[in-house]
Amino acid sequence: MAQVRAKVAVMISGSGTNMAALLYASRAEDCPYEIVLVAANDPEAKGLRLAEAEGVATYALSHKGMKRAEHDMAMDTAIRESGAQWIALAGYMRILTPEFVSKWEGRMVxxxxxxxxxxxxxxxxxxxxxxxxxxxxxxxxxxxxxxxxxxxxxxxxxxxxxxxxxxxxxxxxxxxxxxxxxxxxxxxxxxxxxxxxxxxxxxx
CATH class of the missing domain: 3.40.50.170 (Formyl transferase, N-terminal domain)
Structure with a gap:
């Protein structure tokens, strides 16, 4: 019977080298997680291109011109729609609102x-x-x-x-x-x- 892997969304702002490390580690047969989404606050983040090339779903929304709470809400919605149960921050250069953090308490690293x-x-x-x-x-x-x-x-x-x-x-x-x-x-x-x-x- 195939192992049921935990679903993880990774949030990035730039090149996404730690995202890549998590992704490639997830390719091991015994890895207990899979990357289901890479989300970025910069549509030009290089890590998005890598995720796409590796067949991982991506979501990008610039924070410019948005209130922090509104941007966080949009990111939260996209992450939940991906089915993610956990979030890994990997060079995400935005301070998240307490409201966002509380929603993922104990499930965000x-x-x-x-x-x-x-x-x-x-x-x-x-x-x-x-x-x-x-x-x-x-x-x-x-x-x-x-x-x-x-x-x-x-x-x-x-x-x-x-x-x-x-x-x-x-x-x-x-x-x-x-x-x-x-x-x-x-x-x-x-x-x-x-x-x-x-x-x-x-x-x-």
Missing amino acids: NIHPSLLPKYTGLHTHERAIAAGDSHGGVTVHLVTAELDDGPILGQTPVAILPDDTPEDLAARVLIAEHQLYSRCLARLVSQGTPAGQKLAGQTR
């Missing part, structure tokens, strides 16, 4: 290029290097209304070398991102965790 709770927001690699940290890294976490503050699902530290530029560090962190995200998403959907329930291995 994000990936952030730092070892949270350090360096929420932007310029994470510059900040880690400037602080003299031994490691940067990546975190996958559940999304809450507060930016980069949801329960952590997994982390991978990435060593900072003596002569690293932010670009050097970012390139290595991206490799770690592509490996960690699919593992965390697969584990999460396999647990089938209802909203608000404590996850196995949750660190905070």
Whole structure:
């Protein structure tokens, strides 16, 4: 009997490299999820072209000229119509409204290029290097209304070398991102965790 896979929508704003990593990981026979939609707030996002080429449904709606709540509502409608049960944010560069987040509580994940709770927001690699940290890294976490503050699902530290530029560090962190995200998403959907329930291995 064929495995019933969890249906995931991925939200992007740009090139969609983490979306691609999730998609290609989903092609493994034992992967517990499938990507049913790639949605973007920029119709020119390069990740949309890749998704289309790979046979994945896409939805694009520019946020320009729209109120944030209206845009979020339209995205939510498209995602629900796709049949998605989970959302993975993969370089989605918009802060979602609390209303949107609450609708997907416990079923929406994000990936952030730092070892949270350090360096929420932007310029994470510059900040880690400037602080003299031994490691940067990546975190996958559940999304809450507060930016980069949801329960952590997994982390991978990435060593900072003596002569690293932010670009050097970012390139290595991206490799770690592509490996960690699919593992965390697969584990999460396999647990089938209802909203608000404590996850196995949750660190905070």
